[in-house]
Amino acid sequence: MYSRKLPYLLLLPSALFLCVFFLYPFVLVAWQAFVTDTGELTSEYFMEMATHWKFNTALINTLLLALAVVPFQIVLALYMATLVNGMKRGRDLILYIWTIPLGISDLAAGIIWLAIFEQTGFLNSFMQSLGFIEEPIGFLGYQNKGTIFVAIMLAEIWRATAIVLVILVAGMGLIPKEYYEAAEVFGASRWKQFTRITLPMLKPSLQTAMILRVILAFEVFAVVVALGGTNLPVLMGEIYTWQYDLRDSSVAAAYALVVLAISIGFTLLIMWGLRTPKGARV
Amino acid sequence: MIVRKSLLTLALAAGLSALGASAASAEVLFWSTQGNTVEESQAMRDQVLSGFEAGADFQGSESGPWITRIEAELQAGSGKIGVLGSLHGSFISLSDGLADLSDMDTTGVNSTFLELGKLGTDEQKYIPWMQATYIMAANKKALEHLPDGADVMALTYDQLIDWAKNMADATGSNKFGFPAGPKGLKHRFFQGYLYPSYTNSMVSQFRSPEAEEAWNKFKELWSYTNPGSTNFSFMQEQLLTDEVWVAFDHTARLADAFNQRPDDFIGFPAPAGPTGRGFMPVVVGIGVPSTAPDMEGAKELISYLSQPETQIATLRATNFFPVVDVELPDDMPPAVQLSGAAIAAMSGADDANPGLLPVGLGDLGGKFNAVYVDSFERIVLGGQDVREVLDDQADTLRALMEEAGAPCWAPDVASDGPCPVE
Numbered sequence: 001m002y003s004r005k006l007p008y009l010l011l012l013p014s015a016l017f018l019c020v021f022f023l024y025p026f027v028l029v030a031w032q033a034f035v036t037d038t039g040e041l042t043s044e045y046f047m048e049m050a051t052h053w054k055f056n057t058a059l060i061n062t063l064l065l066a067l068a069v070v071p072f073q074i075v076l077a078l079y080m081a082t083l084v085n086g087m088k089r090g091r092d093l094i095l096y097i098w099t100i101p102l103g104i105s106d107l108a109a110g111i112i113w114l115a116i117f118e119q120t121g122f123l124n125s126f127m128q129s130l131g132f133i134e135e136p137i138g139f140l141g142y143q144n145k146g147t148i149f150v151a152i153m154l155a156e157i158w159r160a161t162a163i164v165l166v167i168l169v170a171g172m173g174l175i176p177k178e179y180y181e182a183a184e185v186f187g188a189s190r191w192k193q194f195t196r197i198t199l200p201m202l203k204p205s206l207q208t209a210m211i212l213r214v215i216l217a218f219e220v221f222a223v224v225v226a227l228g229g230t231n232l233p234v235l236m237g238e239i240y241t242w243q244y245d246l247r248d249s250s251v252a253a254a255y256a257l258v259v260l261a262i263s264i265g266f267t268l269l270i271m272w273g274l275r276t277p278k279g280a281r282v
Numbered sequence: 283m284i285v286r287k288s289l290l291t292l293a294l295a296a297g298l299s300a301l302g303a304s305a306a307s308a309e310v311l312f313w314s315t316q317g318n319t320v321e322e323s324q325a326m327r328d329q330v331l332s333g334f335e336a337g338a339d340f341q342g343s344e345s346g347p348w349i350t351r352i353e354a355e356l357q358a359g360s361g362k363i364g365v366l367g368s369l370h371g372s373f374i375s376l377s378d379g380l381a382d383l384s385d386m387d388t389t390g391v392n393s394t395f396l397e398l399g400k401l402g403t404d405e406q407k408y409i410p411w412m413q414a415t416y417i418m419a420a421n422k423k424a425l426e427h428l429p430d431g432a433d434v435m436a437l438t439y440d441q442l443i444d445w446a447k448n449m450a451d452a453t454g455s456n457k458f459g460f461p462a463g464p465k466g467l468k469h470r471f472f473q474g475y476l477y478p479s480y481t482n483s484m485v486s487q488f489r490s491p492e493a494e495e496a497w498n499k500f501k502e503l504w505s506y507t508n509p510g511s512t513n514f515s516f517m518q519e520q521l522l523t524d525e526v527w528v529a530f531d532h533t534a535r536l537a538d539a540f541n542q543r544p545d546d547f548i549g550f551p552a553p554a555g556p557t558g559r560g561f562m563p564v565v566v567g568i569g570v571p572s573t574a575p576d577m578e579g580a581k582e583l584i585s586y587l588s589q590p591e592t593q594i595a596t597l598r599a600t601n602f603f604p605v606v607d608v609e610l611p612d613d614m615p616p617a618v619q620l621s622g623a624a625i626a627a628m629s630g631a632d633d634a635n636p637g638l639l640p641v642g643l644g645d646l647g648g649k650f651n652a653v654y655v656d657s658f659e660r661i662v663l664g665g666q667d668v669r670e671v672l673d674d675q676a677d678t679l680r681a682l683m684e685e686a687g688a689p690c691w692a693p694d695v696a697s698d699g700p701c702p703v704e
Contacts, residue, residue: 119513229464
C-alpha cells in the first residue's frame with residue numbers, strides 16, 4: 001500500500017484546489033493591476049492609486065491599527081493562556097467562554113460596538129442616566145477620529161484575541177513538564193520560568209499566531225466600516241470603494257497587491273524574528 | 283444529522299418552488315432598482331401591477347446585483363428579464379442592449395424626460411416612468427427661528443445659514459442636518475444644488491472663483507450643521523428623532539417623516555444662490571432589453587405603467603411622482619402632498635435653475651460623484667485649502683470628462699466635444 005508517491009498523491013487535491021481558487025485568481029488580479037485593456041504593461045494604475053489623496057491616510061491608518069492591536073492582543077493572549085493552563089478545574093469552560101467572540105462575524109462585532117458608541121447608544125445613555133453628561137456625545141463623528149480609532153481597536157481586540165489564545169494554549173500544552181520541574185528544583189521564580197522556558201518554547205506557536213493576526217489585521221474591513229464609515233479610510237475599504245463605487249477594478253487590484261505585499265513582508269519579518277534553530281526544536 | 287437533513291429539505295423545497303415559479307412565468311419579469319424595499323415591492327405588486335392582465339412579476343434589487351444580472355443576460359444573448367426599471371444613469375451603460383421603443387404611444391409624457399430617454403441616440407431607449415427630486419424639510423418648531431424677512435418657500439443660501447445659526451444659538455445644538463453618511467446622497471447636493479446656484483454650472487466652472495465662494499458658503503453652513511451628519515444617510519430618521527430640525531434630502535428619504543407626523547413637518551424648496559435656485563430632477567425610466575423573452579408583453583406592461591391611473595398608484599406605492607400629465611387626487615398620503623408642494627414651488631420658481639443628473643458617463647458615474655464627495659471631505663471635513671483642492675479635483679474631473687467624451691448637460695452650456703473644465 002505504502003509507496004513513495006503516496007504523500008504527494010494525498011497532497012495533490014489540496015494543491016489543485018489552491019491552484020484553481022487561489023493562484024489562478026491571484027494571477028488575474030496581478031494581470032489587472034499591471035496590464036491595460038489593450039494589453040500593454042503599465043504602472044498607470046499604481047500611480048493613480050499612490051497619488052490619490054486618500055492612499056497615504058488609508059495606508060497609515062491600516063499600519064497604525066495593526067501596530068496598536070496586534071502587540072496588545074499577543075500580550076493579552078499570553079496572559080490569558082497562562083491563566084488557563086494554570087487552572088485545575090473548569091479550564092475547558094473558561095476556554096469556551098473566551099472563544100465565543102470568535103464565532104461572531106466581524107461585521108456583527110462592529111455592529112455590537114456601534115450600538116455601544118453611537119450617539120444614541122448604550123455608552124451615551126448610560127453616562128446620561130448617571131448624570132455625567134447632559135447631551136449625548138458624538139463619539140464616532142468625523143471630528144473625533146481618535147475615538148473612532150479606539151472604538152475600532154476595542155472591537156478588534158474583543159473579537160480576535162481568542163484566535164491567538166487558542167493557538168497559544170495549544171502551544172503551551174506541548175511544552176514538556178520536565179523543564180518546569182527542573183526549573184523549580186533550581187528555585188527559578190514563576191516569572192523566570194515564563195521568560196526562560198515558556199516564551200522560548202512557545203516560539204513556533206507565537207510565530208503562527210502572529211502571522212495569522214498580522215495578516216488579518218491588514219485585512220480589517222467590516223469593523224471599520226461599521227464604526228467609522230468613511231471617516232477612517234483603511235486599505236481594504238479603499239479596495240471596496242474602487243471596485244464597487246468607482247468601478248475601477250484595475251486600481252482596486254493595485255490596492256490588493258499592496259495589501260498582499262505588506263502581508264508577505266510582515267510574514268517574512270515575523271518568521272525571521274521568531275525563527276527557531278533546527279537543533280532547538282522539540 | 284438532523285441539521286443536514288433539514289438543510290436538504292430546504293434546498294429541495296427551494297428548488298421545487300423555483301420550478302413552480304418558472305412554470306408560471308408567462309408573466310413579464312419586471313427587474314427594478316426602484317421600489318426594492320420589502321414594503322415598496324409589496325405595494326408595487328398589490329397596488330400597481332395587480333391591474334395588469336397578462337401579469338407581471340416585480341423583482342426589486344440593489345443596483346449592483348441589478349446591473350450584474352442584466353449584463354449577464356445580455357452577454358449570454360438570452361434572458362428572462364422583460365422590463366427594466368432604473369435611474370436614467372443606469373440605462374446609459376446598457377444602451378446597446380436596449381430595444382427601440384420609438385413606436386410606443388407617448389402622448390402626455392414629459393418631453394424633456396422623453397428626450398433624455400433617447401440617451402443621445404435616435405432610438406427611444408427607455409420611457410420615463412416616474413420622477414423625484416431633492417427638497418428641504420423642516421420641523422415646524424424651527425420656523426420661529428427663521429431670520430427676519432425670510433420666506434421659507436423662497437430662501438437664499440445666506441438666509442439658510444442665518445437660520446441654522448439662529449437654531450444653534452437658541453437650542454445649544456446644531457439643528458441643521460445634511461446626509462453626509464456613507465450611503466447619503468451628498469454628492470447630488472453639490473452637483474445639482476450648490477454648483478448651479480453659485481456657478482450656473484456643474485462641470486465647466488468647477489474650479490471658478492464662484493465655486494470657491496460656494497464652498498466657503500457651504501463651510502459656513504457646515505459650522506452650524508449637526509456634527510453627526512457624517513453618519514446620516516436617510517434624513518427622515520433624524521427628523522423623526524428631533525435630532526435635526528431642518529434637512530436636505532431626496533423626497534423618498536423624507537417620506538417616512540412626512541407620513542408619520544404630517545402636522546409637525548413642512549417641505550420647502552432648496553435655497554437660491556447668485557445664479558438661481560439650483561435643483562436636480564431625478565428621472566426613473568423603464569426599458570426593454572433586447573433579450574426580453576416576450577417583447578410584446580413587455581411593451582404592454584410599459585404602456586400600462588404609463589397610464590395616468592397607474593402613475594398615481596405608483597406614486598402611492600413608491601413616493602415617486604408621475605411623469606405624465608395627471609390631476610393628483612386629494613386623498614394622497616401626506617408625504618406626497620408635502621413634497622408635492624415643495625417640488626411645485628421649486629420647479630415653478632422664477633429663478634429655478636435645474637441641473638440634470640450626469641449624462642453620458644457610463645461606468646465613470648461613480649468616479650464623477652467621487653470628485654464632489656472628495657472635495658467635500660477634503661475642504662469641509664479635512665479643512666484643506668479650497669483653491670488647492672478645487673484645482674486638484676478639477677484635474678481629475680477633466681480627465682474623467684475626456685475619458686468619457688461626455689458633452690455638457692444642463693445647466694452647463696452644450697459643448698461639441700467632452701465637457702471642458704475651465
